[in-house]
Amino acid sequence: MDLDRLKVSSFERVTRPIEPKDSGLITERLGLLPGHRVFESGVGSGFLTASMARIVYPEGEVVGIEIDTRKLEKARENLEQLGKVYEKSVMLKHGDAREYLEGLEDEFDAMVLDLPEPDRVLEVGLDALKSNGKVAVFCPFFEQVRTVWQVLEDRCTWLEAVELIERKLQVEKRGIRPGRTLGHTGFIVFGRV
Amino acid sequence: MDLDRLKVSSFERVTRPIEPKDSGLITERLGLLPGHRVFESGVGSGFLTASMARIVYPEGEVVGIEIDTRKLEKARENLEQLGKVYEKSVMLKHGDAREYLEGLEDEFDAMVLDLPEPDRVLEVGLDALKSNGKVAVFCPFFEQVRTVWQVLEDRCTWLEAVELIERKLQVEKRGIRPGRTLGHTGFIVFGRV
Amino acid sequence: MDLDRLKVSSFERVTRPIEPKDSGLITERLGLLPGHRVFESGVGSGFLTASMARIVYPEGEVVGIEIDTRKLEKARENLEQLGKVYEKSVMLKHGDAREYLEGLEDEFDAMVLDLPEPDRVLEVGLDALKSNGKVAVFCPFFEQVRTVWQVLEDRCTWLEAVELIERKLQVEKRGIRPGRTLGHTGFIVFGRV
Amino acid sequence: MDLDRLKVSSFERVTRPIEPKDSGLITERLGLLPGHRVFESGVGSGFLTASMARIVYPEGEVVGIEIDTRKLEKARENLEQLGKVYEKSVMLKHGDAREYLEGLEDEFDAMVLDLPEPDRVLEVGLDALKSNGKVAVFCPFFEQVRTVWQVLEDRCTWLEAVELIERKLQVEKRGIRPGRTLGHTGFIVFGRV
Numbered sequence: 001m002d003l004d005r006l007k008v009s010s011f012e013r014v015t016r017p018i019e020p021k022d023s024g025l026i027t028e029r030l031g032l033l034p035g036h037r038v039f040e041s042g043v044g045s046g047f048l049t050a051s052m053a054r055i056v057y058p059e060g061e062v063v064g065i066e067i068d069t070r071k072l073e074k075a076r077e078n079l080e081q082l083g084k085v086y087e088k089s090v091m092l093k094h095g096d097a098r099e100y101l102e103g104l105e106d107e108f109d110a111m112v113l114d115l116p117e118p119d120r121v122l123e124v125g126l127d128a129l130k131s132n133g134k135v136a137v138f139c140p141f142f143e144q145v146r147t148v149w150q151v152l153e154d155r156c157t158w159l160e161a162v163e164l165i166e167r168k169l170q171v172e173k174r175g176i177r178p179g180r181t182l183g184h185t186g187f188i189v190f191g192r193v
Numbered sequence: 194m195d196l197d198r199l200k201v202s203s204f205e206r207v208t209r210p211i212e213p214k215d216s217g218l219i220t221e222r223l224g225l226l227p228g229h230r231v232f233e234s235g236v237g238s239g240f241l242t243a244s245m246a247r248i249v250y251p252e253g254e255v256v257g258i259e260i261d262t263r264k265l266e267k268a269r270e271n272l273e274q275l276g277k278v279y280e281k282s283v284m285l286k287h288g289d290a291r292e293y294l295e296g297l298e299d300e301f302d303a304m305v306l307d308l309p310e311p312d313r314v315l316e317v318g319l320d321a322l323k324s325n326g327k328v329a330v331f332c333p334f335f336e337q338v339r340t341v342w343q344v345l346e347d348r349c350t351w352l353e354a355v356e357l358i359e360r361k362l363q364v365e366k367r368g369i370r371p372g373r374t375l376g377h378t379g380f381i382v383f384g385r386v
Numbered sequence: 387m388d389l390d391r392l393k394v395s396s397f398e399r400v401t402r403p404i405e406p407k408d409s410g411l412i413t414e415r416l417g418l419l420p421g422h423r424v425f426e427s428g429v430g431s432g433f434l435t436a437s438m439a440r441i442v443y444p445e446g447e448v449v450g451i452e453i454d455t456r457k458l459e460k461a462r463e464n465l466e467q468l469g470k471v472y473e474k475s476v477m478l479k480h481g482d483a484r485e486y487l488e489g490l491e492d493e494f495d496a497m498v499l500d501l502p503e504p505d506r507v508l509e510v511g512l513d514a515l516k517s518n519g520k521v522a523v524f525c526p527f528f529e530q531v532r533t534v535w536q537v538l539e540d541r542c543t544w545l546e547a548v549e550l551i552e553r554k555l556q557v558e559k560r561g562i563r564p565g566r567t568l569g570h571t572g573f574i575v576f577g578r579v
Numbered sequence: 580m581d582l583d584r585l586k587v588s589s590f591e592r593v594t595r596p597i598e599p600k601d602s603g604l605i606t607e608r609l610g611l612l613p614g615h616r617v618f619e620s621g622v623g624s625g626f627l628t629a630s631m632a633r634i635v636y637p638e639g640e641v642v643g644i645e646i647d648t649r650k651l652e653k654a655r656e657n658l659e660q661l662g663k664v665y666e667k668s669v670m671l672k673h674g675d676a677r678e679y680l681e682g683l684e685d686e687f688d689a690m691v692l693d694l695p696e697p698d699r700v701l702e703v704g705l706d707a708l709k710s711n712g713k714v715a716v717f718c719p720f721f722e723q724v725r726t727v728w729q730v731l732e733d734r735c736t737w738l739e740a741v742e743l744i745e746r747k748l749q750v751e752k753r754g755i756r757p758g759r760t761l762g763h764t765g766f767i768v769f770g771r772v
Contacts, residue, residue, distance in 0.1 A: 002302070002325065004224030021357055024217025031197030034250050034278060055248050057227050085227060109195070132195065141754025142369055142528040149364050161362040161369075163757070164214055165744075169354040169380060171342050175720025176335055176354075178742070178764055185757055187362060334561025335721040356564070358551075368527025371549070371571055378564055388688070388711065390610030407743055410603025417583030420636050420664060441634050443613050471613060495581070518581065528755055535750050547748040547755075550600055555740040555766060557728050562721055562740075573748060 003054060003082075007047055011078040014071045017047035018114060018138060021164045022188060026112060026136045027051055029190050034060055036109040039128065041065040041097035041121070046075035048112065049090060050082060057089040063108075064092045065100050101125035114138040119147040126155050129193050140186040148189045156191035163187050196247060196275075200240055204271040207264045210240035211307060211331060214357045215381060219305060219329045220244055222383050227253060229302040232321065234258040234290035234314070239268035241305065242283060243275060250282040256301075257285045258293050294318035307331040312340040319348050322386050333379040341382045349384035356380050389440060389468075393433055397464040400457045403433035404500060404524060407550045408574060412498060412522045413437055415546075415576050420446060422495040425514060427451040427483035427507070432461035434498065435476060436468060443475040449494075450478045451486050487511035500524040505533040512541050515579050526572040534575045542577035549573050582633060582661075586626055590657040593650045596626035597693060597717060600743045601767060605691060605715045606630055608739075608769050613639055615688040618707065620644040620676035620700070625654035627691065628669060629661060636668040642687075643671045644679050680704035693717040698726040705734050708772050719765040727768045735770035742766050 004020070011017075018026075026048065032038065032055045043049055043066040053062045066072040072094050079086045093100070097113070098121045107128045113121055118137045129135065135156075137148045145161050152159055163186070168179035197213070204210075211219075219241065225231065225248045236242055236257035246255045259265040265287050272279045286293070290306070291314050300321045306314055311330045322328065328349075330341045338354050345352055356379070361372035390406070397403075404412075412434065418424065418441045429435055429450040439448045452458040458480050465472045479486070483499070484507045493514045499507055504523045515521065521542075523534045531547050538545055549572070554565035583599070590596075597605075605627065611617065611634045622628055622645035632641045645651040651673050658665045672679070676692070677700045686707045692700055697716045708714065714735075716727045724740050731738055742765070747758035 001226055002224035002327065003226050004222055004327075005325075006224070020221035021214070021218050024219070024221040025214050026217070027220070028213035028217040028244060029197055031195035031199070033194055033196050033247050033275075051221060054226050058251065082226075132198075134195065134197075141751075141756050143754040145362060145364065145369055146529075161364055163360050163362065163371075165358040165360065167356050167358065169338060169356065171338065171354055172720075175722040176338055177720050178356075180764070185759070334558075334563050336561040336725075339722075365527075368529040370527050373571070378566070387612055388610035388713065389612050390608055390713075391711075392610070406607035407600070407604050410605070410607040411600050412603070413606070414599035414603040414630060415583055417581035417585070419580055419582050419633050419661075437607060440612050444637065468612075518584075520581065520583075531748060531750065531755055547750055549746050549748065549757075551744040551746065553742050553744065555724060555742065557724065557740055562724055 003050060006081055007050065010081055011045055011047060012074050013045050014074045015044045017045050019166070021166045022138065022186070023048045023051045025162070025164060026188065027055060030110040030134045030136055032056060032110060034058070036060045037107065038062045039101070039108045039111040041113060042067065042071070042115045043075045043092060044071060044114065046078040048114070049075065050079060053082065053085050053089040057085050061089050061091055064090065065095050065097050066092065067094070067096055069094055097121045098124055101128045104128035106130050109133055111135045118144065119151045122148065122151045126193055132192060134190065134192045137189045138186055139189060142187070145187050145189060152189065152191040155193055158192040159190070161187055161189045196243060199274055200243065203274055204238055204240060205267050206238050207267045208237045210238050212359070214359045215331065215379070216241045216244045218355070218357060219381065220248060223303040223327045223329055225249060225303060227251070229253045230300065231255045232294070232301045232304040234306060235260065235264070235308045236268045236285060237264060237307065239271040242268065243272060246275065246278050246282045250278045254282050254284055257283065258288050258290050259285065260287070260289055262287055290314045291317055294321045297321035299323050302326055304328045311337065312344045315341065315344045319386055325385060327383065327385045330382045331379055332382060335380070338380050338382060345382065345384040348386055351385040353383045354380055355383065389436060392467055393436065396467055397431055397433060398460050399431050400460045401430040403431050405552070407552045408524065408572070409434045409437045411548070411550060412574065413441060416496040416520045416522055418442060418496060420444070422446045423493065424448045425487070425494045425497040427499060428453065428457070428501045429461045429478060430457060430500065432464040435461065436465060439468065439471050439475040443471050447475050447477055450476065451481050451483050452478065453482055455480055483507045484510055487514045490514035492516050495519055497521045504530065505537045508534065508537045512579055518578060520576065520578045523575045524572055525575060528573070531573050531575055538575065538577040541579055544578040546576045547573055548576065582629060585660055586629065589660055590624055590626060591653050592624050593653045594623045596624050598745070600745045601717065601765070602627045602630045604741070604743060605767065606634060609689040609713045609715055611635060611689060613637070615639045616686065617641045618680070618687045618690040620692060621646065621650070621694045622654045622671060623650060623693065625657040628654065629658060632661065632664050632668040636664045640668050640670055643669065644674050644676050645671065646673070646675055648673055676700045677703055680707045683707035685709050688712055690714045697723065698730045701727065701730045705772055711771060713769065713771045716768045717765055718768060721766070724766050724768060731768065731770040734772055737771040738769070740766055740768045
């Protein structure tokens with residue numbers, strides 16, 4: 001089994017999934033390791049959930065909260081294809097991220113948010129991170145970078161906002177040239193509490 | 194333990210390591226999963242080895258071949274900090290990638306090359322991949338993209354050359370602006386046999 | 387005489403000048419031609435003034451308003467090196483852009499703003515443009531793109547926000563690779579009334 | 580009249596024209612001024628010819644050599660719309676760039692090449708540049724950057740290879756985000772003899 005093929009050929013897309021360039025950077029920057037506990041919301045199609053679950057497996061877990069039941073069911077179907085990785089290391093729950101996190105302390109090594117109004121979730125949710133825990137917030141719009149940054153800058157010892165631009169090369173008989181299309185893009189704000 | 198911090202604070206760099214943006218895309222595109230066997234050469238400082246080992250753990254393995262003994266020793270020191278992930282899922286060997294691969298068949302789910310003259314290794318090494326196995330070749334120069342592509346295009350059913358450009362945002366009181374520096378970059382050629 | 391060398395070797399920089407990539411795009415997108423009358427504020431070091439004056443010469447004119455007298459004097463010294471192009475086609479004035487434009491109608495073929503709070507100037511200044519006249523606003527920050535866009539969208543029949551990313555190639559004996567540095571950058575909002 | 584609109588609405592495209600981002604950078608980096616004499620080949624649709632002619636006007640001239648008679652006629656029709664700028668400052672000729680330049684000395688302030696095998700033209704044509712004259716070569720492919728660089732590096736005191744990446748911003752009610760499309764791109768090699 002090849003996770004990339006699985007996602008492309010069998011994962012049904014209920015929403016525009018985070019691109020591989022971005023999910024890859026997230027798993028690197030969060031420094032995920034086997035045994036980690038990760039909080040994710042929303043779950044969307046489960047693309048990023050799958051990328052993280054394969055890392056924290058077998059002792060660790062990705063807890064995915066999704067407010068849209070239709071998406072949640074589809075994510076479950078998608079992720080069940082991972083077999084033991086799904087069974088051991090993915091916990092999907094229906095609900096609201098803000099409500100779920102409120103009151104939790106010292107629970108997660110990392111947290112990933114890809115939902116509207118991430119600042120509202122961060123306001124109550126950062127205590128759920130363990131000491132030195134990391135957060136990644138996907139922001140399609142510049143305006144979100146600002147609101148997320150404002151919540152994080154008082155709480156984080158390290159903070160960074162990044163964009164990845166992906167370009168394919170066209171390899172032709174005549175020569176190699178930069179391609180003309182770009183994938184979907186957005187900004188990712190990373191922080192460490 | 195946080196792999197990103199570990200790499201940044203404790204991994205000694207004996208060579209310019211592959212950037213997180215690129216190692217992240219490689220682990221995504223190769224579709225790595227727990228249990229996979231991966232061939233890697235050169236090993237360099239062990240940055241990418243660590244990223245892949247944490248995924249294939251516990252049943253899988255990254256076999257890393259490095260021709261430079263000084264680099265190999267340093268990579269070993271770096272990777273030992275991963276503890277059980279290193280012990281179970283990293284196998285480092287001194288040697289030449291071409292010689293190691295010659296004659297091997299159906300051994301690896303994926304192969305990553307980051308060394309001079311990758312085309313010479315690919316010429317003899319692709320049979321070491323299992324059916325539908327994937328290869329990623331890091332190419333600092335355009336010229337290498339061409340030579341690698343030429344070897345792969347007859348053997349691969351899917352082939353792609355990509356570059357990631359990383360830009361940090363400067364978040365200032367006055368406003369948010371694109372940053373002025375870029376990380377090290379290179380091209381990555383991906384193929385599936 | 388070569389304008390690029392002149393700017394680089396003899397123009398004193400009193401402020402960070404607009405990069406050649408951006409001044410080039412501005413003169414293209416504004417569609418400047420000999421005979422045009424152009425409004426510019428601020429003048430800064432006179433880099434962009436020079437690029438535009440050489441085009442509208444000999445019958446046209448760039449009217450440059452600068453509020454900082456020290457910058458204005460330096461721009462004058464810089465631009466005097468253009469000789470007849472300066473004498474015939476540059477008019478520098480000390481003053482405030484908003485005050486200068488207030489009440490003017492149908493005066494300019496094009497308008498270029500590179501100053502703080504361009505939205506305040508646009509609110510009163512767009513009537514100074516002739517029918518189908520064009521405006522270009524340089525915005526270092528995303529937030530300015532928004533405020534400028536809001537003023538222009540009711541008045542313009544065409545509106546566009548663009549960023550140019552410049553990359554040098556490193557041409558080495560071993561091969562060609564993308565360079566690692568970027569020039570200063572910003573966004574340019576173009577509109578036609 | 581607005582050159583940008585004229586090009587977009589009335590210039591017939593017989594070939595993929597150089598983008599405004601690139602033609603703008605070329606006129607900046609070549610340091611063109613009124614009175615300059617410029618050599619251009621091929622002429623294509625006349626887009627770049629128009630951008631340069633409006634600058635060197637009225638005393639200067641762009642000499643455009645085009646080997647394809649159909650393109651040449653279309654470029655002439657396009658450029659005639661410039662009126663006096665065309666009449667005074669554009670000279671179109673049918674022919675081969677290499678043949679035209681052979682034996683010429685000290686004729687041009689600048690030279691722009693956008694044709695196949697520019698290295699063959701440069702081999703015989705650089706003497707046609709005045710002392711300190713500049714050359715710009717548009718290269719769609721990396722391979723051309725190499726061959727052009729090799730011819731120029733012995734003859735030039737300054738040499739640079741550049742690419743411009745243009746991104747539009749999508750300004751939406753919800754926020755501002757980077758656009759997903761890129762214009763056509765290529766590399767430009769600049770040199771000064």
